[in-house]
Amino acid sequence: MAALPLLLGCSVKEDxxxxxxxxxxxxxxxxxxxxxxxxxxxxxxxVFDREDVSFLAILRSGYKQACPREFARAAVFSGAxxxxxxxSVMRVIPGCQAxxxxxxxxxFSAQSDEYVIDATPHKQYCLVQFLFDDSPTAAPDYPWRFRxxxxxxxxxxxTLEPLEGEYSASVGPNAVGEWYGVIPRQKANDLLLEVxxxxxxxxxxxxxxxxxxxxxxxxxxxxxxxxxxxxDVSVKVGFASAEITVSVQDWEGDKTYENxxx
Numbered sequence: 001m002a003a004l005p006l007l008l009g010c011s012v013k014e015d016x017x018x019x020x021x022x023x024x025x026x027x028x029x030x031x032x033x034x035x036x037x038x039x040x041x042x043x044x045x046x047v048f049d050r051e052d053v054s055f056l057a058i059l060r061s062g063y064k065q066a067c068p069r070e071f072a073r074a075a076v077f078s079g080a081x082x083x084x085x086x087x088s089v090m091r092v093i094p095g096c097q098a099x100x101x102x103x104x105x106x107x108f109s110a111q112s113d114e115y116v117i118d119a120t121p122h123k124q125y126c127l128v129q130f131l132f133d134d135s136p137t138a139a140p141d142y143p144w145r146f147r148x149x150x151x152x153x154x155x156x157x158x159t160l161e162p163l164e165g166e167y168s169a170s171v172g173p174n175a176v177g178e179w180y181g182v183i184p185r186q187k188a189n190d191l192l193l194e195v196x197x198x199x200x201x202x203x204x205x206x207x208x209x210x211x212x213x214x215x216x217x218x219x220x221x222x223x224x225x226x227x228x229x230x231x232d233v234s235v236k237v238g239f240a241s242a243e244i245t246v247s248v249q250d251w252e253g254d255k256t257y258e259n260x261x262x
Contacts (some may be wrong), residue, residue: 001173010035012217012256018069019069019113019214020066020068020069020144021066021067021069021072021110021112021114021115022064022065022066022067022113022114023042023064023065023066023067023072023108023110023115023116023117024062024063024064024114024115024116024117025040025062025064025065025074025076025117025120026057026060026116026117026119027040027055027058027076027119028055028118028202029119029121030055030076030102031056031059033102033121035055035078035079035102035121036054036055036056036219037052037053037055037056037078037249038053038055038078038079039051039052039076039078039080039085040053040063040065040074040075040076040077040156041066041074041075041076042065042067042072042073042074042075042100043069043072043073043087043088043158044067044072044073046087047087048087049065051063054224055078062116066138067110067115069109069110069111071107071108071109072107072108072109073088073105073106073107073108073158074105074108074117074119074158075088075103075104075105075106075158076103076104076105076119076121077101077102077103077121077157077261078101078102078103078121079099079100079101079102080099080101081100082096082097082098082101083098083099083101085157088156088157089128089154089155089156089157089163089166089250090121090154090156090157091153091154091155092153092154092167092184094166094168094177095168095169096169097170097171097181097182098153098169098182098183098184099125099182100123100125100127100182101125101155101184102121102123102124103121103122103124103155103157103160104119104120104121104122105156105157105158105159105160106119106158107159110141111248112146112256113255122228122229123228123229123230124155124160124185124230125182125183125184125185125230126182126183126185126223126230126231126232126233127180127181127182127233128148128180128183128233128234128235129179129180129231129232129233129234129235130146130171130179130180130181130234130235130236130237131234131235131236131237132237133193133237133238134236136177136178136179137173137176137177137178137179138173138179138184138237139235141186143197143198144171144195144196144197144209145171145172145195145196145206146170146171146172146179146181146193146194146195146196147168147169147170147171147193147194147208148167148168148169148171148181148191148192148193149166149185149191149192149193149194150167150168150184150191150216151164151165151166151167151187151188151190151230152164152165152167152184152185152186152187152203152250153165153166153167153184154184155185160185160224162185162186162187163186167183167184169181169182185225186225187213187225187228188225189214189215189218189219190215190217191213191214191215191218191231192208192211192212192213192215193211193212193235194211195208195209195210195211195212196208196209214252218233240251244257
C-alpha cells in the first residue's frame, strides 16, 4: 500500500513534469506522396528513439513514442540515400549526389498527456534537369560531364536548417540517357557549375573547360532556398550556339518558365 502513491504518480495533477507525454506521429501524408518507408527520430538533448519504419504498416495509426513532457523533438524523413545521420545532423556522403530527401521536423513542449504530430513531408532538394537543345538526352558522342558545387551538404533533421559543408556531385546520363543533378537545401546561392572532360588528367577529376556562376543565375531569378518545398531547375545546353540557359519551374509541375541566359 505504501508504494501505491508512487505507482499512480502520473495521474496526480499538481506536478506532472516527470510524467511522459505519449506522442503519435502520423505519416499518412508521406504515403499519399508515394513514400512507403523512412525513418522516425526523437530526441531531447540526445537521441532517445530512432527507427526505420514502414509507413504503410502504421497507416492511420501512426508511430507512438513516450517523450519528455518539458521538451522533445521529432523528425520524419524519407529518401535519404547517400546521406549519413549522426545525432541531429544528416550529411551527404562526400563525392556522392544527394538523395531526394523529404522531411518533417518539430520541437514541442506538451501540456497534455497525449500529443499528435501530423507529419507533412517537405521537399529538401532542388532537382536540376539538363536539356540538350530541348531534349532530355545528349548526343551519344557528347564528351562533357557536369559537376555541381555548393557550400552546404548537411541538414538539421529537426529544424530543417541547412548546414555548411562542401558539396560536389557529378552529373552524367542515367540508365535511360537523361541527365539529372541534385542540390540539397542551401543557405545562399553559392553555386558553381563546372563543365569538365572525364579521363583527361591524371587526377581522375577531369579537365575543367568551363566554370559557370550558377548561384548568380539562381539569385537573378529569385530562387528561394527558405521555401518549405524547394523548386526544381532546368539547365538548357545549346549545342549549336554553345549557349547555356537556366530556367526555374515549379516542383509541382507548373509548366511556366522564367528563362535566364548564362
